Amino acid sequence: MFIDYHTHHARCGHAVGELEEYVKKGIEIGLAQIGLSDHMPLLHVDPATYLPEMAMPMEELPRYVEECLALKEKYKGQIDVRVGLEGDYIEGCEEQIERIVKAYPWDYVIGSVHFLGEWDITDFRQTAGWEGKNKLAVYEQYYDAVMKAAATGFYDYIGHIDVIKRFGFKPDEDVTHLENAALEAVKKHGLAIELNASGLRTPVKEMFPSRRMLDYAYELGIPLTIGSDAHQPERLGQYLEEARAALKEVGYTQLATFNCRKIMLIDF
Template identity: 40%
Template structure:
């Protein structure tokens, strides 16, 4: 069984195509399950659309869910379409986000840390002029937030858990026990992490997470899933077979997708 849980579309303002384009691409690539998981609005802020080009507007969310429900029905029997969302984990407003999601029939929610100390992790300028101690502090805060997101109970999947290396690859080599602490907690909470194949498009190259994190995730009994993080229909199911073979080589025997927030195990 083939699936891809991490996909975007035009509503976020930085992806190409509509939801049906991604479903059609999934069918063309022989997928059995496709999840749509566009960037959630900033529910914790008063403005309807404070960050155009990063996320959808709050006023778009109900329409997003409604269209997804229609597409589920339209493609029933051909491919299973899952309603997801990629949600920022913002500690101060986590309860607000959770209360919104509880009102909708979500199949799964991907929790991603995109901001550390108020600065986007993909902002290349955030690293300018930082010393070793400051870089370590950023990395440790990043993994503190990831651990906290796992404990929150909000998410079925944690997104790209080492994406902080995207435009600063050297941070992967900064040692800290906070990484293992986060992985241990994720395993205890039985929250899945994704192999996100979009990392190869950043300066770090390769997938998120790196091999050493995947091996440690296996040690801590962390469930695993797949997400291409497609912002273009052409990337649907990207590297699926390569990821599957790699996970089997590490020792994983199954991976998961989520239906009605319940895990569905799929043998590798």
């Protein structure tokens, strides 16, 4: 079973390609399921005065869902389209996030932490934010947010759980206890995680999560899905063979899929 549950599209502003292009590309490369999972609109910063091309405008959200549902029907029998959302966890915005999660017929919602306050730690334009900061304190803040996201009940799985490492900024101190606590929170609240292969094309040159975290996730019995985090149609499925091989080495034999917010494990 070949699946890709993490994709982005032109509507979010920092990806290229229309939704239908991704679906057609998925058929071309032999995906059985494709998850359309664009970014939730920004809630805690003003898109007009923040940085451009961060996420889809709020007025586009219903149109995004309508287009996803139309493609799901149009390509039925050729590829199974799953309608998703990468729903940022923003501390203090829980009520707004919950309204979005409940307003639409999602197949799944990814819980991802990109922002610490108004700082997007995943944005290459904002790496200067690390300057003068205690890296361990940043990691503590990040993993605290991941644990809070897991506890909300809004999400089906946690996306790129250790993305804080993306640009290679790491504390001198060991952060195993922080990573383990985040995975234990995922387990406690009955969520899955993803193996996000896009880390291989970032400065850290490592998938999200690391092999050590994968091993611990397997030990805890956490279900796992897989995604390329493609922001261009030609990157759909990128590095997923490497990701599948890594999962098999760890011991995983099944992947998590989602339909109407319900999880189903499939052999791969």
